[in-house]
Amino acid sequence: MNARKIYPLIVVLITLSVVGILFIQMSWINNAIKLKHEEFQRAVDNSLKQTREEVFNKFLTKHGVVTPDEGSRLFYLARYFSLEGAFNENEVDEIIKKELKNNNIKQPFEFCITNIYKNIIVQSKGFNPAQQDGAYKMELAPEDSYRARETLYVSIREDKNLIIREMGWMIVASIVFTTIIVLAFAVTVRTLFNQKKLSEIKSDFINNMTHELKTPLATISLAIDALTNEKVIHDTDKIKIYSGMIKEENRRMNKQVEKILQAARLEKEEIKLTLQKLDAHQIINKVATNMALQIQEKHGAIDLRLAATDPVIEADEVHFSNIIFNLLDNAMKYSSEEPRIIVETLKHGNGMLTIKVKDNGIGMDRETQARIFEKFYRAHTGNIHNVKGFGLGLSYVKAIVEAHEGRIKVESAPGKGSTFTITLPATH
Numbered sequence: 381m382n383a384r385k386i387y388p389l390i391v392v393l394i395t396l397s398v399v400g401i402l403f404i405q406m407s408w409i410n411n412a413i414k415l416k417h418e419e420f421q422r423a424v425d426n427s428l429k430q431t432r433e434e435v436f437n438k439f440l441t442k443h444g445v446v447t448p449d450e451g452s453r454l455f456y457l458a459r460y461f462s463l464e465g466a467f468n469e470n471e472v473d474e475i476i477k478k479e480l481k482n483n484n485i486k487q488p489f490e491f492c493i494t495n496i497y498k499n500i501i502v503q504s505k506g507f508n509p510a511q512q513d514g515a516y517k518m519e520l521a522p523e524d525s526y527r528a529r530e531t532l533y534v535s536i537r538e539d540k541n542l543i544i545r546e547m548g549w550m551i552v553a554s555i556v557f558t559t560i561i562v563l564a565f566a567v568t569v570r571t572l573f574n575q576k577k578l579s580e581i582k583s584d585f586i587n588n589m590t591h592e593l594k595t596p597l598a599t600i601s602l603a604i605d606a607l608t609n610e611k612v613i614h615d616t617d618k619i620k621i622y623s624g625m626i627k628e629e630n631r632r633m634n635k636q637v638e639k640i641l642q643a644a645r646l647e648k649e650e651i652k653l654t655l656q657k658l659d660a661h662q663i664i665n666k667v668a669t670n671m672a673l674q675i676q677e678k679h680g681a682i683d684l685r686l687a688a689t690d691p692v693i694e695a696d697e698v699h700f701s702n703i704i705f706n707l708l709d710n711a712m713k714y715s716s717e718e719p720r721i722i723v724e725t726l727k728h729g730n731g732m733l734t735i736k737v738k739d740n741g742i743g744m745d746r747e748t749q750a751r752i753f754e755k756f757y758r759a760h761t762g763n764i765h766n767v768k769g770f771g772l773g774l775s776y777v778k779a780i781v782e783a784h785e786g787r788i789k790v791e792s793a794p795g796k797g798s799t800f801t802i803t804l805p806a807t808h
């Protein structure tokens with residue numbers, strides 16, 4: 381199975397597993413809460429049973445009955461037991477409280493006891509008849525009772541917080557671990573996709589580079605074949621044309637290799653600047669002059685409006701020339717008509733020097749603008765077929781500008797041209 385299919389499969393499987401684990405954990409916690417609830421109910425039931433026994437014993441003691449055996453005890457109770465008039469509120473309260481405590485229940489409670497006609501005969505002070513429905517219930521009558529059956533109702537609120545407190549560490553731990561798993565998963569997926577994108581970008585780059593270098597090599601090879609041709613060898617004009625072609629292709633190849641080297645140097649974070657005082661205008665003039673021929677070929681023009689007073693910066697000459705070259709080169713490359721390029725400089729009161737490179741080219745949308753400084757990023761230039769490049773130029777420009785403690789920004793709109801603005805600290 382290839383990587384293309386395996387990545388989505390892994391993502392789907394892990395997502396399913398995480399959802400499954402979450403589901404199982406929730407049902408575990410739910411079960412645990414249910415068990416705790418049942419445990420509480422059992423404890424209350426036990427307490428009520430013991431309360432009944434205690435009430436019987438107290439009844440017998442109150443009547444001074446000492447029964448020799450269980451049989452006669454039950455017989456006596458069945459015949460004579462009745463709560464009515466025998467116990468007051470405090471006595472019942474005491475007994476219930478004691479038995480609940482024996483079963484580890486310490487919550488406050490309210491109670492009432494009803495007779496056979498469902499009339500309340502004893503009740504705690506705070507008892508509200510509405511509580512009777514949801515209350516725990518216990519028949520107080522002995523088996524085979526001859527007399528009226530009485531019923532004890534105890535209303536006790538289960539402390540849900542207690543359950544949460546007791547299971548708190550479990551819930552917190554499972555939330556923490558699940559969050560860690562989900563986060564780790566998210567990071568892994570992101571890395572996976574980044575890697576995938578990176579490997580696609582790299583293979584694009586290699587294809588691009590091979591193509592870029594093969595074309596001049598093929599032209600050079602053809603020109604050399606032509607030069608060795610008998611007819612050409614004696615024709616000085618033709619020799620000039622062919623050697624000119626070789627020189628031009630050689631220059632193009634050099635430019636490509638230089639761009640790749642620039643990027644490789646950045647990759648190793650090896651920006652070593654040899655800082656010196658430079659006249660920015662002088663460098664801009666030099667680069668513009670070097671490019672003049674190419675611009676003329678495209679019937680374009682560069683307009684230098686170098687207005688900054690005292691445009692001296694502390695910079696690396698080679699890198700600074702490269703960034704100006706890259707910006708002008710792009711301004712020329714990304715134009716569908718005759719390139720009109722304007723370079724402006726301005727010195728600010730705070731000692732910063734601004735260099736603007738404006739073009740009337742194809743421009744770009746916001747999404748592209750946000751990504752052009754990424755390494756290897758290239759926008760689809762649509763109908764401009766002859767625009768070649770590796771997507772390295774602007775990432776280099778940005779890195780160098782930042783190494784000089786400067787900033788770069790772009791303003792652009794599709795079809796309206798672009799303006800790149802560099803701000804560098806100038807020397808005073």
Ligand code: ADP
Pocket residue numbers: 706710711714739741742743744752757758759760761768769770771772773774775797798
């Ligand atoms: P390259 O020019 O080799 O593709 P760059 O890093 O110099 O790489 O530029 C990245 C992308 O930014 C280009 O592919 C292009 O889409 C866009 N771009 C750069 N400069 C301009 C410009 N002046 N006008 C329009 N688009 C530009």
